[in-house]
Amino acid sequence: MKLADKQLQELKDLTQTATNVDLAKALGISANTIQTWRLRDKIPEKIFLKARRISQNEELPTPQGxxxxxxxxxxxxxxxxxxxxxxxxxxxxxxxxxxxxxxxxxxxxxxxxxxxxxxxxxxxxxxxxxxxxxxxxxxxxxxxxxxxxxxxxxxxxxxxxxxxxxxxxxxxxxxxxxxxxxxxxxxxxxxxxxxxxxxxxx
CATH class of the missing domain: 2.10.109.10 (Umud Fragment, subunit A)
Structure with a gap:
């Protein structure tokens, strides 16, 4: 299994999503971006951090207004x-x-x-x-x-x-x-x- 595939699986586990489309929606990115990561065999670390915050309900709310x-x-x-x-x-x-x-x-x-x-x-x-x-x-x-x-x-x-x-x-x-x-x-x-x-x- 390629490194990018392992990373994507971890992202799916963190965000509890089943498909790359669902994962893209959860992270606010496009499915094409995920495919680019696969081809490059690399995913930005910041995406992992965001996924962890989502999974732990630690996403900070946007200030009112x-x-x-x-x-x-x-x-x-x-x-x-x-x-x-x-x-x-x-x-x-x-x-x-x-x-x-x-x-x-x-x-x-x-x-x-x-x-x-x-x-x-x-x-x-x-x-x-x-x-x-x-x-x-x-x-x-x-x-x-x-x-x-x-x-x-x-x-x-x-x-x-x-x-x-x-x-x-x-x-x-x-x-x-x-x-x-x-x-x-x-x-x-x-x-x-x-x-x-x-x-x-x-």
Whole structure:
């Protein structure tokens, strides 16, 4: 039995779930992430710790008035792109009234992640945390997190009838680039969500 299989069995025992799908739901991750762990024969230690807390009913309640957002342990490159694998790292709390009233989003439809690089400066600094609203398609011009040929990036997208222009706010060092709609259909390209908030160190 592979190491990952033994670890997954221990996770199942801890969370008292019978299938990987149930396990994924209990831990707040995707079934695809579990399959990735199997292929890599490795599971993050933090997942074991979370499973133990679940099994022992030690999960700390979310403070009243706050919403716990999934915080993905990936970096959306604000430079030339970085190859990453999506894994859940932890949760981050935001005031529900802020999400609903100030950002105008449903807390169930957003997640958080970190920005790496300077190409979106000054809008988003290196290391900034961003809140991303999940979208299945383009929702008009704006700042989006997307995957292109295995790279996770965050750029300002401008939509035109025949093409999409990818713009960096730090245009002194990063030039815009374009993809036609035909080119997009023939490559690995997916919109992961639209940025609705960003914050970090001053």
């Amino acid at each position: 706050m919403v716990s957002l999934t915080y993905y342990d990936v970096e959306a490159s604000a430079g030339h792109g970085s190859l990453v694998e999506v894994e859940v790292a932890t949760e981050i709390n935001f005031a529900e009234v802020f999400l609903r009233d100030e950002l105008g989003v449903n807390p169930k439809e957003v997640f958080a992640m970190k920005v790496k690089g300077e190409s979106m400066y000054p809008t988003l600094k290196d290391g900034a945390r961003v809140i991303i609203k999940r979208v299945d398609d383009f929702a008009g011009d704006g700042i989006y997190v997307f995957r292109v040929n295995g790279q996770i990036m965050i750029k300002r997208l401008q939509f035109q009838p025949t093409k999409i222009t990818f713009v960096s706010d730090n245009n002194h060092f990063y030039q815009p680039w374009e993809l036609t709609h035909t080119e997009i259909k023939n490559i690995d390209f997916e919109i992961l969500g639209q940025a609705v908030w960003g914050g970090g160190k001053l």
